Amino acid sequence: MEKSSSSRGKKRERDEEIGTAAEEIDQFPSLEENLTFSDTLVAIRIMRAQFPHIDKITMQPFILRSQLYSSITDRTQVDRELESLRREKVLRIFKLNTGQDDHAIMFVDDYLKQIDLVMKRLEAKKPGSLVIFEWFKTHVIVARLEPSIDHQELCSLLSFGGEVKDEHVSLLINTGLLVSKTRQLIDPNMYWFAIPNIGSILKGLSQGRKELLSLLSRRKYKEMMMVSLEKKRLRLSPLDMRFHLRDLIGSGHLKTVQSPTGLVVRSKRRKP
Incomplete structure (x- = not known):
């Protein structure tokens, strides 16, 4: 206690x-x-x-x-x-x-809400299949904290809820909760845990990165004031400029330099 x-x-x-x-x-x-x-x-x-x-x-x-x-x-x-x-x-x-x-x-609380959204969409179409998501939330997520899981362990954990069928695992994959590692040619018996609905956002993430780097590359000194850059909107990404700036600074594609007039964002591709 x-x-x-x-x-x-x-x-x-x-x-x-x-x-x-x-x-x-x-x-x-x-x-x-x-x-x-x-x-x-x-x-x-x-x-x-x-x-x-x-x-x-x-x-x-x-x-x-x-x-x-x-x-x-x-x-x-x-x-x-x-x-x-x-x-x-x-x-x-x-x-x-x-x-x-x-x-x-x-x-974890947000992840569970995301799973609930999947269940809500399937409620009318496949009401009998919702039990697998409850098993997934109750037995798999709490026990397997790593980013991936193998097929045998997945089925073993799900079985605490009831009899596991192939269509159960297929449904978890089709709804975006699991991604087969065969796509990366790593191990056909392994899965990555995934976030449902994130696919189009990841496409925008990649496009937004390119757009922001391209924007800076066209500047004379490959740099802009942070205040001015943050106000710009990206056409190709649903994510905002702040999200992308943090990402590209942290990944090393951009760097910040303090100047007398404020913080400058500079592309690391800049040649001396």
Whole structure:
């Protein structure tokens, strides 16, 4: 019972921290004033609250690992704190199928809401199939915290709910909760955990990266003031400029330089 009380206490502290972080967002109107943090969880909370509204796509907020790297100087600290939060089942980390070493971070509560959205869409079409999603939430997610799972372990965990059939696993794949590693030619018996509905957003992520880098490459010195750049809109991405700036700074494609007039964003492709 002591352990349970301790866990509830930690959760209350985290929830209070969420509220505090969200309330503070309005005090930081620009990315220049709100670029760096000292704590990974605080950074995630604030970036979550700043996740852009995306038309026609119901998506719970997620953060990229690269965005955290842009906000906290010590990457080892980020990785260590992410691992701790993952083990505490506060958040999940997803390997993204973007052709790069991209990882999305989503709070477990938001991930469960995303699964509920899948269930709601299927409620009218396949009401009898909804049980597999309950098994997935109850037995798989809580037990397997890593980004991937093999077929045998998946079926073993699902079987705590009832008899597992091939169509059950197929439904988890078809609704975007699992991605077969055969697509990456790695292991046909392994799956990545995935975020449903994220496909079109990932396409926009890749296109937005190219668009932003192209925008800077056309500038005389391959740079712009952060304040001016943040106000621009990207045509090819549903994600906003702030999201992309954090991502590209953290991944090393862009860097920031302090100038007398403010923060400058510069492309690292710039030649001397």
